[in-house]
Amino acid sequence: MGFLSYLISGLGLGSVYAIIALGYTMVYGIAKMLNFAHGDVIMIGAYVSFFALNSFGLSLPVTILLAVTVCTALGIVIEKLAYKPLRQASSLAVLITAIGVSYFLQNGAQLLWSSSTKVFPSVFGNGSITIGSLSVSILTIITIMTCIVVMVALTLFINKTKTGRAMRACSEDKGASTLMGINVNSIISITFAIGSGLAAIASLLLCAAYPSVFPTLGSMPGIKAFTAAVFGGIGSIPGAFLGGLLLGIIEIFAKAYISTQLSDAIVFAVLIVVLLIKPTGLLGAKQNEKV
């Protein structure tokens, strides 16, 4: 494999990270919290898709719809039950609660579906397209296309709709938004709903590429995507997109050219270097405190 094909598979992996990272970054932007349970929403999405495809034999579009619905509902419920009572609490208290939710989902999944790995059925086939000497799998193309569609749709939503404008207002100043008649609680709910819905889409793409489903499957992609969000500048939507793609490319290049075993170390080392040069990520807003 040459440079170009590594680049393309890096973009594929990065697209998945980007979609997950959007969930992190949107929630951070609005609710100012690190939602560590986000990775486990992906896991739930993966199980839902698995059972829909395998046990109920549903078609792919119905499966996607089902997974998105379940994850969206789950996101809203988590926010209502666990995070909403902590609106006034310290960010650390919310962080620990998010970790509690993460444990809950992982152990719940283990109880319901056992810890043994389930093999995810092939959904997009093994086909590939060959252009000259370059061969790209259909899955990678679908993944990248999905990411682009999500990105465009989300950008339009944030910039062109009333709800999107309200979301931007909330991320700037919740107090002022309330005074302007924006229902901050429903905006936070919508944010969680969108983030979780995206997690469901990511879960399908992730499982199509790595076809095994187990209770802790969301942890590592979750941490990586969170890293991607910070990499791009947490709170920034184009930042999450850029961070995700770059992280995917760096990971694949590290695996291909340096060492498979050390790829994680390299990814995280690059993150540290980037933050030292740009302390608020690639596209993050500079934090200036008024004196």
Next chain:
Amino acid sequence: MSDSKLIVLDVKDLGIDFGGLTAVNDFCLQIYEKEIVGLIGPNGAGKTTVFNMLTKVYQPSRGQIFFCGEDTAKKTVVDMNKAGIARTFQNIRLFSKLSVLDNVMTGFHNSITYSPVSAVLRLPSFRAQEREFTKKAMELLSIFGLEDQAGQMAANLPYGAQRRLEIARAMATNPKLLLLDEPAAGMNPQETEELMDMIRLVRDHFGIAILLIEHDMKLVMGICERITVLNYGMLLAEGTPDEIQNNPAVVKAYLGE
């Protein structure tokens, strides 16, 4: 001002831009020892920005600041304090979860010389210095009428007391020049009156120079020996309280056409 007095602060053509926007330009100021100088001007004139440049919270874009004859171009916020400039803040910045006494004790940070190791081992040097500086801190607190609140958490003090504590903390750093950013903001006339006495007392007791930003004209005219007026980031006038009060340009800037 007579030339026999020593110049503490000498600011030459100071200016700063924020992203192409000039906030302060060509600002000059001399402060002599033991002098109380007022810095006034309409809202948004750039008064606090001047303070932030003098303490290096902002790095000036142009000009020079000489403090006790020394060029401060390369100094940081911490260096400026070590050199002898202490300040208070417009929006009070106390260490809210520390006690009133500990707030003042932080001001002694660079006077206290024992190492963390001697603190861990509770060596005699630690004990002696803690005793010495606690005593000094209590003396400062009693000057500012806060000795009875020494053990309270700073956040629990009433507003006026918080402002006084901020001055006490600044004084603990043993400054030669004290910058007060709207010390009377939020105080009632009675408290303001007491504050004026306190500021004079601080100058006489410690023999330092004071530069203060204030909107309360009674305070400014009452205690300042000289006043500098800033408008739109530019120096508008300079002089004694009488001269400033009768300066048509100043009156125009404050009252409009």
Next chain:
Amino acid sequence: MEKKKNIFAALFGEGVRNRTFSFIIVIAAYIILESMRRSGSLSSLFTGLLVPICCYVIAAIGLNLNVGISGELNLGQAGFMSIGAFTGISVSGCLASSLTNPTLRLIVSILVAMLVAVIFGLIIGVPVLKLQGDYLAIVTLAFGQIIMSLVTNMYLGFDENGFQFSFVENRTKLAKGGKMLLSGPMGANGTDRISTFTVGAVMIVLALLVVYNIMYSKSGRAIMAARDNRIAAESVGINIARTKMLAFVISAAMAGAAGALYGLNYKTLVPAKFDFNTSILILVFVVLGGLGNMTGTIIATVVLVLLPELLRPIADYRMLTYAIILILTMIITNNPVVRKFFGGLKLRRDTAGREA
């Protein structure tokens, strides 16, 4: 007279009560548990948990200095524990023949482990402490991941010719009688189990002593000042980076010591033990125990380490229950009504204390 009391109250304030109390509970718990252990009235499960509890308590006390007192979120404490654990195991492994007294060997191993953790603390701290808030947190997370990844790929052997080290692939060729100290993902095997509850308890007391004596000193005031108001702290001449660094490095040293004690308590130890979840676990101890509250940290650590064990009767549901308890505790302790109630109690107690 009145003034004198005030000075005393301000100097030691609430701290002195809390401080004495934490030493008392540690020593009392040690005496009770150690005598129970010797008389054989402790179950083997519980006996096995004594040293790990000490390790978590020490790491959590250190982390509380970093997170509670210094106010910087650290998601990489397990990384420093990992460094300490595998350094300690290696030191103990190669001293096995030359230093036969196990307690002495344990102490030497712990000291070396602390030193190495401090060096890593300085290396990672110098650039990293320029960052703030969540960005600093993510870098500590990244650091923990990097350490785990590196240790997983390390091979270290020791024979009569000295050390042999290789990375990623095992290329060590040991002479007869040689010993593998680190075997990549397999970690350390055949470790001499020299950790004891007594050493653990002494370490907790020392850790408390260090943290309290730092807290109630110039450095502690500076650390808390930098936490409460960064700009004001600089304005009184406090060097923020140096101050935060002190807290960070002491925290790293304690995690290193805790790691060594932990590593030398088990025959085998894999690098994956010190993953992100372990960092989080220690953070949970700190937050539940109360930021800046060392007594609370100790109690929370003990309770949360024992909780899954106590929940064993409900076997399958224990981790689920643990998660629910965690969430409910956070929600209840942060409920405004509950907080007000406890705030009222505390105020009443303080006023009562002052009048007495």
